[in-house]
Amino acid sequence: MTAPDAPVPSPCTNICRMNPATGWCSGCWRTIDEIASWSTMTDDAKRLVWSHLPARRAEHEPPPEMYRRVIAGKHDT
Helix, strand or coil: CCCCCCCCCCCCCCCCCEECCCCEECCCCCEHHHHHHHHHCCHHHHHHHHHHHHHHHHHHCCCCHHHCEEECCEEEC
């Protein structure tokens, strides 16, 4: 997170792929509306978007390999 008076950077990772099931970009986890309006958002609005991204990612990204259970040679995801 940035200091309150610093410009808020874009979360874009240049992996622009919208997930139709969630409506979120698989790279930055923003909605298409959040992406489209980013340049006109206030810094407070940008910080609010940033605050949602970790939960979105955690909800829809598979856990790291080291945290997956292995049962009978298959990964439980």
